[in-house]
Every structure is written in C-alpha cells, then in structure tokens.
Amino acid sequence: MTDASTQDSNQMWGGRFSSGVDAIMEAINASIDFDKRLAAQDIEGSRAHAAMLAAQGIISDSDATAIREGLLTVLSEIEGGNFPFSKALEDIHMNVESRLGAFVGEPAGRLHTARSRNDQVATDFRLWVRGQCDAAVRGIEALQKALLTQAEAGADWVMPGFTHLQTAQPVTWGHHMMAYVEMLARDAGRFRDARTRMNESPLGAAALAGTSFPIDRFATAAALGFDRPMANSLDAVSDRDFALEFLSAASICAMHLSRLAEELVIWSSAQFRFVTLSDAFSTGSSIMPQKKNPDAAELIRGKIGRVLGAMIGLFTVMKGLPLAYSKDMQEDKEQVFDAADTLALSLAAMTGMVADMVANRAVLETAASAGFSTATDLADWLVREPGLPFREAHHVTGMLVAAAEARGVDLPELTLEEMRAVHSGIDARVFDVLGVYNSVASRTSYGGTAPDRVRAQIARWKEILE
Numbered sequence: 001m002t003d004a005s006t007q008d009s010n011q012m013w014g015g016r017f018s019s020g021v022d023a024i025m026e027a028i029n030a031s032i033d034f035d036k037r038l039a040a041q042d043i044e045g046s047r048a049h050a051a052m053l054a055a056q057g058i059i060s061d062s063d064a065t066a067i068r069e070g071l072l073t074v075l076s077e078i079e080g081g082n083f084p085f086s087k088a089l090e091d092i093h094m095n096v097e098s099r100l101g102a103f104v105g106e107p108a109g110r111l112h113t114a115r116s117r118n119d120q121v122a123t124d125f126r127l128w129v130r131g132q133c134d135a136a137v138r139g140i141e142a143l144q145k146a147l148l149t150q151a152e153a154g155a156d157w158v159m160p161g162f163t164h165l166q167t168a169q170p171v172t173w174g175h176h177m178m179a180y181v182e183m184l185a186r187d188a189g190r191f192r193d194a195r196t197r198m199n200e201s202p203l204g205a206a207a208l209a210g211t212s213f214p215i216d217r218f219a220t221a222a223a224l225g226f227d228r229p230m231a232n233s234l235d236a237v238s239d240r241d242f243a244l245e246f247l248s249a250a251s252i253c254a255m256h257l258s259r260l261a262e263e264l265v266i267w268s269s270a271q272f273r274f275v276t277l278s279d280a281f282s283t284g285s286s287i288m289p290q291k292k293n294p295d296a297a298e299l300i301r302g303k304i305g306r307v308l309g310a311m312i313g314l315f316t317v318m319k320g321l322p323l324a325y326s327k328d329m330q331e332d333k334e335q336v337f338d339a340a341d342t343l344a345l346s347l348a349a350m351t352g353m354v355a356d357m358v359a360n361r362a363v364l365e366t367a368a369s370a371g372f373s374t375a376t377d378l379a380d381w382l383v384r385e386p387g388l389p390f391r392e393a394h395h396v397t398g399m400l401v402a403a404a405e406a407r408g409v410d411l412p413e414l415t416l417e418e419m420r421a422v423h424s425g426i427d428a429r430v431f432d433v434l435g436v437y438n439s440v441a442s443r444t445s446y447g448g449t450a451p452d453r454v455r456a457q458i459a460r461w462k463e464i465l466e
Contacts, residue, residue: 026087026088027087029090029327030087030088030090030091031090031091031092031330031333032085032086032087032089032090032091032092032095033087034333034334034337035091035092035121035333036078036085036092036095037128037333037337038092038121038124038125038128038333039075039078039083039092039096040075040078041123041124041125041127041128042092042093042096042120042124043071043072043074043075043096044127044224045120045123045124045127045203045220045224046067046071046096046097046111046120047067047068047071047072048203048219048220048223048224049111049114049115049203049220050063050064050067050068050071050111051064051068051219051223052215052216052219052220052223053110053113053114053215055216055219056213056214056215056216057214058113058114058213058214058215059107059110059113062107063107063110066104066107067100067104067107067108067110067111069104070100070103070104070107070108071096071100073103074096074099074100074103077099083095083099084099086098091117091121092124093117093120093121093124094117097111097112113213114204114206114211114213114215115203115204115206115211116205116206116207116208116237118205118206118207118208118237118324118325119202119203119204119205119206119207119233119236119237120203122202122203122205122236122237122239123201123202123203123224125242125243125332125333125336126198126201126202126242127224129198129242129243129246129336129340130195130198130199130225130242132246132336132340133191133192133194133195133198133246133249134191134195135340135344136187136188136191136249136250136253136340136343136344136347137188137191137192139343139344139347139348139351140184140187140188140191140253140347141188141465142347142348142351143184143347143350143351143354144181144184144185144461144465145465146351146354146355147177147178147180147181147184147354148177148178148181148458148461148462148465149355150173150174150177150354150357150359151173151174151175151177151178151181151454151458152174152455152458153173153174153359154172154173154174154177154359154361155172155173155174155451155454155455155458156172156174156437156440156451156454157172157173157174157359157361157364157365158170158171158172158173158364158365158368158369158436158437158440159171159172159173159176159274159364159365159367159368160364160367160368160370160373161176161373161449167367167370167372167373168373168376169373169374169376169377169439170368170369170373170374170436170439170440170449171368171440171443171449172440172449172450172451172454173359173361173364174451174454174455174458175440175448175449175453175454178454178457178458178461180256180260181457181461183256184253184256185461186252187249187252187253187256190245190248190249190252190253191246191249191253193245194242194245194246194248194249197241197242197245198241198242198245198246199225199226199227200221200226200227200228200229200230200231201217201220201221201224201226201228201229201230202229202230202236202237202239203217203220203221203224203229204217204220204229205230205233205234205236205237206233206237207237207324207325208233208234208237208238208323208324208325209233209234210233217229234323234324235323237324237325238321238323238324238325238326238329240314240318240329240332243314243332243336244311244314244315244318246336246339246340247307247310247311247314247335247336247339248311250307250310250311250339250340250343251304251307251308251311251339253343253347254303254304254307254308254342254343254346255304255308257300257304257346257347257350258300258301258303258304260350260354261297261298261300261301261350262297262301264277264294264297264353264357265294265297265298265301268292268294268297268357272363272367273360273363274359274360274363274364274367275357275358275359275360276357276358276360277292277294277296277297277353277356277357278353278356278357278358279292280352280356281294281295281296281297281349281352281353281356282294282295282296296349296352296353297353299349300346300349300350303342303345303346306338306339306342307339307342307343309335310335310336310338310339311339313331313335314331314332314335314336317329317331317332318332365436368436369410369436370410372401372404372405372410372411373436373439374411374412374433374434374435374436374439375397375398375400375401375411376397377433377434377438377439377442378397378400378411378430378433378434379393379394379396379397380393380433381429381430381433382396382397382423382425382426385425385427385429385430386423386425386426387425388423388425396422396423399422400414400419400422403418403422411434412431412434412435416428416430416431
C-alpha cells in the first residue's frame, strides 16, 4: 500500500509506475530543496503558456483564466512563506502544478498540455540566469562608480607602478583605479553578450521533438521577454550553454575582484600603508590588539574558488551528455545558484571597501620616488636629447642606476658631474625629467597615466555610467 505522498508522485508521473520509489531514490531524485528558487520563473512561464493555449483554442478561456489566477495564488503563498513544499513531488514544477490543482481543480490538469518538464525547466532556468546577468551588470556598475570617485580624487596623485611587484615607473592613483574600471567594463560586456545569446525561448520544445498541438511559440517567447523561440527542439531542451556562459563571465569577474582584493591586502599592510580600510570592512585579532585585518578583501580573494569551481563542475556535468535531456542536468542549478550569490556578495563587499577606503597620498608619493622609478624617463631623455640609440641609452641608464645605488641615493640626487662621468652628452636639462610628477605628466599617449589623460577617461566613464 502506498502512502499519500507516493500516490501524488505516481499521479504526476502517470500510470507507467505501480509501486512507490525507494527512499534513497527519492532523496537523490528530488530537487525541490534548491530549485524552489525558480518558483517565480516557473509561474511566469506557466501563465504565458496557459494564455497561449487559450489563444490557440487548445484549452478554454475559462480554464486559462482559472489557471492564471490560481498560479498567482500559488505565487502569493510561496512569497509569503506558507507554501507546503513536498519532496515526494520532486521539483518546483510538480509542486506548483499539484498546489494549483488544490485551488482550481480540474483545469490545473490541462496546464501541462503541449509541454514537458524538459522545456519547462530549460525556460525557468534561462529566465533566472537572464535576471542574474542583469543583476551582475548592476553590481559591476556600482563598483565602477566607486572606483571613479577614487580616481577623480587622486587623478594627479603619484604612486609607484609595479611589474613583478617591483617598482617600475610612477603612475597616478587615478590611473590605477581606472585600470579596474576598464577590467570591469569587459566583465559587464561579457554578461550583456551572454544575455543576448541566451534570450531565446525553449518553451514549446516539449520533451525533445516539439508537439503536435498548434502552439504559438513566438507568442510565449514574446510574453516572457525573449527575442525569439529556439529553432531546434533537441537543442532547446538539452542546451546549458547559457549557464556555462554566465559562469564563465562570473569566473573572470571574480578573478578581477580577487586581483583588486590582493592589492588591498598588500596596500593596507604596515609595510605598504598605501590605503587605510574602514573598520566596517576589517576585523581585529583575538590575541593581538594592534591588528586590523582586511578580512573582507581576503574573503573575496578566496571566493574565486567557489565561482571557478562551479564553472568546472558544470562543464564536467555537460561534457559527456548525448542529446537530448539527461537527468545529469539536474546538477546544473545548485552550482549556478551558489556562484551567482557569491559574485553578488563579492561585488557588494568590494564596492563598500572601495567607497570607504582612504588613500594615503604622502605615503604613495614617497613610494613613487623610491626604487629608481624614473630610470625609463632618463633613458627616453638620452634618446631624445643626446640622440643615443635606445639600447645604448638603456645601458647608460643602468650604469647611472648602479652609481646611485652605490651611493645610496636616488637618480635625481646624483650630481651633474657624476652623470657626465658616465656619459658626456648629459646636461642640466636631465633633471627636468627625473621628478615623479614630471614623469607622469609626460605620459600623454592615449591610455597613459598623465593626469589630463586620466581626467579625460574619468569624464568618459562618468558619461557612460550615467
């Protein structure tokens, strides 16, 4: 004898099954614990489907009205936290349809005409991921605006630019902030591109071959905000490229956040003191009272593993699947849900940190002047003025750096006589290029660190984001 929940489950599956499922099978098969997040999308798709069925004369207008109104009641229950989710009914689709039956009776049984759970879940999931692309872009733009504020405040502040984490050339604080604005712009572009590709509707593909009912897939696609229906029913139910593209874009974006987080960890250390992070995004030590730890930055740096892991996980699920639908695809959602949540939280935390942090201008300037950061400016001057070939200028500059290092001074502190002892073509004009402010001001090529260039880029991005 089967219990009531098993009877409900068998009724949803149909007459093919006469006995109940094993408890272990029920546990591994059910997805309701996580796919209930798709409730709003499931109900939105079902309402569009019911309206189309009535418009095509497949079900009556009265049945469609009862279904559509009943679905709103179901949604209200879910949003109010009063919905009786049942693991025996497996997933959000069967839970919603069963509950709809409790409200409207027989018409609920007509809702599933001309569709399958295969195209239903593909539609729900696509709608959800589409919304997450939009949310990611909003989060990225908020962070870009925080970076722009920092860049504008320090468009002409000097700091060391690094390669290999060694002092290379002086740059401006504004220029460094704007580098992340550009990175994030590519991230937003990837989410927008992915959204464009995924904006096709699987609804109406049914199980895998389409349906013999005279449905209007263009109508349901339009009702759900899709550009068009997907052109191949096999592809429609088996495609998860949209989720993979979202995870790919999310992984690259999380990597960018991790790089910025790494800089904030380094910059806020006692050894650098480039920035001071606010108390709101720092923690203390349980044993060392002097400590102020950049935990939010460190957590963001760590969370790339979860997002990247989700992408690798879904690639692994999909790589061996023949057409069309396989139950393996049930493993797509939890990973995407977690990655989307992780990215949203990381973007919000980074936005808060960037908005609150204070750049220590004096420390940045002192660091910019250290480490022979204007050596390249000296080499360039030797090419422009005495007319040395660059390779010779590079060699002469290296000798001057060695001479300064031997004396324990920086390049501008060498005397003219000391410089002329290395190369007689050097004259007093060389000191005009050896200061860090002169150095950054001279980098006027497009995309360079000169303050005027930086301010032009800030103005361009403010216009774009506004």
